[in-house]
Amino acid sequence: MTVMETTSTGTDACASGPAAHPRPEGQDQYTISEVAAFTGLTAHTLRWYERIGLMPHVDRSHTGQRRFTNRDLDWLAFVTKLRLTGMPVAHMVRYAELIREGDHTFEERQELLEATRRDVRARIAELQDTLAVLDYKIDFYAGARTAPEGPSAA
Numbered sequence: 760m761t762v763m764e765t766t767s768t769g770t771d772a773c774a775s776g777p778a779a780h781p782r783p784e785g786q787d788q789y790t791i792s793e794v795a796a797f798t799g800l801t802a803h804t805l806r807w808y809e810r811i812g813l814m815p816h817v818d819r820s821h822t823g824q825r826r827f828t829n830r831d832l833d834w835l836a837f838v839t840k841l842r843l844t845g846m847p848v849a850h851m852v853r854y855a856e857l858i859r860e861g862d863h864t865f866e867e868r869q870e871l872l873e874a875t876r877r878d879v880r881a882r883i884a885e886l887q888d889t890l891a892v893l894d895y896k897i898d899f900y901a902g903a904r905t906a907p908e909g910p911s912a913a
Contacts, residue, residue: 788818789827798835805835812852813838815859845882846875 791802800808808814809825814834818826841851854871857864 787829791825794827794832797832798839800835813855844875844879
């Protein structure tokens with residue numbers, strides 16, 4: 760079993776929409792290489808996530824091979840989204856720890872996510888300003904190519 764949030768209705772609170780890659784129908788056990796193919800993460804990264812506590816308690820087969828479940832894939836999809844936000848790995852590990860501690864940590868989890876959202880919104884605003892500068896320069900160069908040359912070209 761891995762870190763996973765559930766609501767009181769039993770639905771996954773960190774499900775992030777449709778899977779990026781189709782999963783085999785009726786299958787709920789995957790090898791590390793299958794998970795790497797589904798998620799785009801390397802086997803090294805998956806092992807590291809497990810080692811640092813971001814993916815604790817990955818089930819093992821009788822031979823010791825890691826066996827991931829659909830819930831693990833959902834969690835990894837959420838973690839991947841958190842990585843895209845720029846959330847530090849230490850904060851993701853803290854979030855995972857809070858989940859394991861139980862429902863009494865909802866407020867702290869929410870605060871972590873809200874801080875990340877503020878950071879993302881600030882980065883989006885910065886990127887929008889940067890995009891406006893790029894658009895201005897592109898328009899300038901496009902206009903410079905079509906402008907008549909010299910006084911005789913009027």
